[in-house]
Amino acid sequence: MAPLPAADKARPSRSRRGTRPSGDDREQAILTTAERLLADRTLGEISIDDLARGAGISRPTFYFYFPSKDAVLLTLLDRVNAEADSAAFGLSGQSTDDPATLWRAGISAFFTTFSAHRAVAVAAAQAKAGNSEVRELWSRVMEKWVRQTEEIIQSERDRGAAPPGIPVRDLAVTLNLMNERVMHTIFAAEHPTVDESRAVDTLLHVWLNSIYLTTPDVACSG
Amino acid sequence: MAPLPAADKARPSRSRRGTRPSGDDREQAILTTAERLLADRTLGEISIDDLARGAGISRPTFYFYFPSKDAVLLTLLDRVNAEADSAAFGLSGQSTDDPATLWRAGISAFFTTFSAHRAVAVAAAQAKAGNSEVRELWSRVMEKWVRQTEEIIQSERDRGAAPPGIPVRDLAVTLNLMNERVMHTIFAAEHPTVDESRAVDTLLHVWLNSIYLTTPDVACSG
DNA sequence: CAGCTCAGTCAACACTCTGTTGAGTAACTC
DNA sequence: GAGTTACTCAACAGAGTGTTGACTGAGCTG
Numbered sequence: 001m002a003p004l005p006a007a008d009k010a011r012p013s014r015s016r017r018g019t020r021p022s023g024d025d026r027e028q029a030i031l032t033t034a035e036r037l038l039a040d041r042t043l044g045e046i047s048i049d050d051l052a053r054g055a056g057i058s059r060p061t062f063y064f065y066f067p068s069k070d071a072v073l074l075t076l077l078d079r080v081n082a083e084a085d086s087a088a089f090g091l092s093g094q095s096t097d098d099p100a101t102l103w104r105a106g107i108s109a110f111f112t113t114f115s116a117h118r119a120v121a122v123a124a125a126q127a128k129a130g131n132s133e134v135r136e137l138w139s140r141v142m143e144k145w146v147r148q149t150e151e152i153i154q155s156e157r158d159r160g161a162a163p164p165g166i167p168v169r170d171l172a173v174t175l176n177l178m179n180e181r182v183m184h185t186i187f188a189a190e191h192p193t194v195d196e197s198r199a200v201d202t203l204l205h206v207w208l209n210s211i212y213l214t215t216p217d218v219a220c221s222g
Numbered sequence: 223m224a225p226l227p228a229a230d231k232a233r234p235s236r237s238r239r240g241t242r243p244s245g246d247d248r249e250q251a252i253l254t255t256a257e258r259l260l261a262d263r264t265l266g267e268i269s270i271d272d273l274a275r276g277a278g279i280s281r282p283t284f285y286f287y288f289p290s291k292d293a294v295l296l297t298l299l300d301r302v303n304a305e306a307d308s309a310a311f312g313l314s315g316q317s318t319d320d321p322a323t324l325w326r327a328g329i330s331a332f333f334t335t336f337s338a339h340r341a342v343a344v345a346a347a348q349a350k351a352g353n354s355e356v357r358e359l360w361s362r363v364m365e366k367w368v369r370q371t372e373e374i375i376q377s378e379r380d381r382g383a384a385p386p387g388i389p390v391r392d393l394a395v396t397l398n399l400m401n402e403r404v405m406h407t408i409f410a411a412e413h414p415t416v417d418e419s420r421a422v423d424t425l426l427h428v429w430l431n432s433i434y435l436t437t438p439d440v441a442c443s444g
Numbered sequence: 445c446a447g448c449t450c451a452g453t454c455a456a457c458a459c460t461c462t463g464t465t466g467a468g469t470a471a472c473t474c
Numbered sequence: 475g476a477g478t479t480a481c482t483c484a485a486c487a488g489a490g491t492g493t494t495g496a497c498t499g500a501g502c503t504g
Binding site: 445446447448449450451452453454455456457458459460461462463464465466467468469470471472473474 | 475476477478479480481482483484485486487488489490491492493494495496497498499500501502503504
């Protein structure tokens, strides 16, 4: 009930208050340890003691740097968020002459961004269920990709390259959720899944067909 | 290390050995309590004491019926598995004259099956990460839907209604993972998501276009 | 019906993990 | 050299898990 001496109120960063730069290496060590351990264990299977020992500190000292395990994951996820930013915006200036190439670049960027921190991505996906902060941060990451997708589909419809049809937003959300799930099965070695080598091609096929074509008989019977 | 008196070796069911029918109502009470509590809490947030109290027994007695919380979830998931069986096989005998109607029925069946036990579905999705038994059971459930999908796509290609293209298996897996993820966001109230009322229509659009059509320019440039 | 078995039950224990307190130390500051 | 501030941890106080060992009562069996 009583918070830590001063580290819990008016917290500027996700971790400790950032007045002095000393001790940053400890914080960094905790983050590095967390990402290393997440490579072959669930966050739930990693104890705070594991994190502390990995960083060369005692368990109570851990609480000086982070209020909980989840806060560590959240900080890790912030970085993925930052990388997702630059990756998604890198696509904005591309030419739309060859749609397939453009969309392939987009899907690959999505894949590459999360692949670089797959342990974090998998851990975050699990932590979403029980932690609203993780859920919201992940939402924000996904929302970025969805928005990007929406804009491009809309511009393709505006210039007549893609036909009108179901709401752009719904399509963009659905396709991005598909990408997310397929990638997750690959990163977490779940089954059934698509072989990593064919994943982008398969996803691209679905994206192109559902954005640029319309079946003649989309009958809403029933 | 030492197991319970006799309940742990040569276990036939997921729960206790099933020699006598008495006490089944207790086991049932645990399962009912679990599904009720899962409606607004994570499995991790539910203690074994919660489950035991909900069923009107003490915590040690819980262990007479189930070896762990996860075993309860697994039993719950077995039922979904059984329902998924009948739902998926209900589709086998349908006519293929109107593909849109057939696929709509399939997607709706998937949706309905999991919707009936959405709390279990959401809990299982989370428990997959840390529990290999849950992971395998869920795999088996998904594999059923994928296999069903594969067979229908293949027969559509064979009769010339659908064009050849990317591997049937890859397409079937990808589309089912998309359905799974979109449904999960709806059940778990995640964002971004598709409004429940438009979900089936949106998914159907993607299914039809990626099964029956082929973009002229699926250029694998790069 | 006396004696035995066995499903079912739980108080009490041992253990692990979490989060907190309070007492420190070492550096830098005026 | 007195005071502040960053940082550290032994020790404590839970909460939860899984286990033990003793108990109850219904059902058989001789």
